[in-house]
Amino acid sequence: MRFVDEVRIRLEAGKGGQGCVSFRREKYVPRGGPDGGDGGKGGDIYLEASERKHTLLDFRYRHSFIAPPGKHGQGQNKHGKGGQDLILEVPVGTVVKTVDTGEVIADLSNPGQRWLAAGGGPGGKGNARFVTSAVRVPRFAEDGCEGERKELVLELKLLADVGLVGLPNAGKSTLIAAISAARPKIADYPFTTLVPNLGVVQYADSPPFVVADIPGLIEGAHQGVGLGTRFLRHIERTRVLLHVIDISRIPRAEPLLPFNQIENELACYSQEIVLKRRVIALNKTDLVADAGTIETIASAYRQTKHPVVVISALQREGLQDLQKLLVQILNSVE
Missing domain, CATH: 3.40.50.300 (P-loop containing nucleotide triphosphate hydrolases)
Structure with missing residues (x-):
């Protein structure tokens, strides 16, 4: 197995789902009103220290990682499902640094330790969220926000006695x-x-x-x-x-x-x-x-x-x- 102890990766957390513009339409329910649900949150990206990994070889040829987006909201006040989190396993002893300054921002020195590397974007609000006494029939909703995008340097320092x-x-x-x-x-x-x-x-x-x-x-x-x-x-x-x-x-x-x-x-x-x-x-x-x-x-x-x-x-x-x-x-x- 090839030993790789330094890599540069690009992360893109999931985008939040869109809020829904919808109105309640049911028989015998006059003026049903808006019922658009919120979009789901985009998936986060975590780095997790694992004893199963002994090298950064997994990141040698694949540098870019994108988490799934959140689902869009739906009518009947159905909120979109959040995007699944992406967990990247790294060897115990991995240090995370910024690309520009080389500052250490995380030190994964304990087995099972997990660090949020990129946060998913929040989902947009559906039109049901914007009902007020002045605006009874809102015909708009929010778009989901983009997830965090980061470039990081992973550096492995062996843990030995x-x-x-x-x-x-x-x-x-x-x-x-x-x-x-x-x-x-x-x-x-x-x-x-x-x-x-x-x-x-x-x-x-x-x-x-x-x-x-x-x-x-x-x-x-x-x-x-x-x-x-x-x-x-x-x-x-x-x-x-x-x-x-x-x-x-x-x-x-x-x-x-x-x-x-x-x-x-x-x-x-x-x-x-x-x-x-x-x-x-x-x-x-x-x-x-x-x-x-x-x-x-x-x-x-x-x-x-x-x-x-x-x-x-x-x-x-x-x-x-x-x-x-x-x-x-x-x-x-x-």
């Missing part, structure tokens, strides 16, 4: 495949992961938690380099960040360089992300023969005051310790 961040080829995809049932594409060239992947991790008897594999970040990601801003927004809703670092490529003169590169991009993108808890996973220990080198690098990373775990996702070494640590931290984070 743990977000994997790191440079390209750090081994994030291999890690999420090793600890969950996710099966991302894995290869030994940069930018193998082009879209975020989600995996559910079950450790011992603890409640399962969701891990998001965010595509590799590069310098300038906060400015959109390498589609960085599209990837960074998926980190905003995670509770814990897991830095995955390729220990085999760490420069000895500056061991913290990969960590600092990612931290700089995160800080430039959002100060809120800076406040999130972190865990550092030094990956690919199977490519480093010298145990002393591994310990030296691990000691350097412990100076960051973040928990450090040494792992090999490919060999599945250290993963139990990593999962246990993540569970403990998630239990302590709101």
Whole structure:
């Protein structure tokens, strides 16, 4: 299934039905008077957060949505039926923005949450509504009003407990495949992961938690380099960040360089992300023969005051310790 996380849609709520011009005509009822009914209200358009949806693919090729109009009023004071509401299901975590300013006008972060995106037009009044002492036989009625028309931007921000961040080829995809049932594409060239992947991790008897594999970040990601801003927004809703670092490529003169590169991009993108808890996973220990080198690098990373775990996702070494640590931290984070 193709992952789509940003779309632009056009909505047109239903038009209200016309009021009716009618007069009561019955045998033995002189001067029956007006009896035109009102038109029905046009259908509304709602956006509803659904756990059945995981991508905005439904809106990729169909951009325009029109709700049904209200029915016209009829004689004998019969009011028109209202147009049926149109409910568009979107993934949980969808943010709605205006096209012009990018202002956030709705945040559908809870399953079942429903938001009125475009209101249907009210129906016109029938001539029975206009009877007064001065106007006993009104021969006019109102037309229904147009429904709201809007253009909106839908943006999906994944909801995950743990977000994997790191440079390209750090081994994030291999890690999420090793600890969950996710099966991302894995290869030994940069930018193998082009879209975020989600995996559910079950450790011992603890409640399962969701891990998001965010595509590799590069310098300038906060400015959109390498589609960085599209990837960074998926980190905003995670509770814990897991830095995955390729220990085999760490420069000895500056061991913290990969960590600092990612931290700089995160800080430039959002100060809120800076406040999130972190865990550092030094990956690919199977490519480093010298145990002393591994310990030296691990000691350097412990100076960051973040928990450090040494792992090999490919060999599945250290993963139990990593999962246990993540569970403990998630239990302590709101």
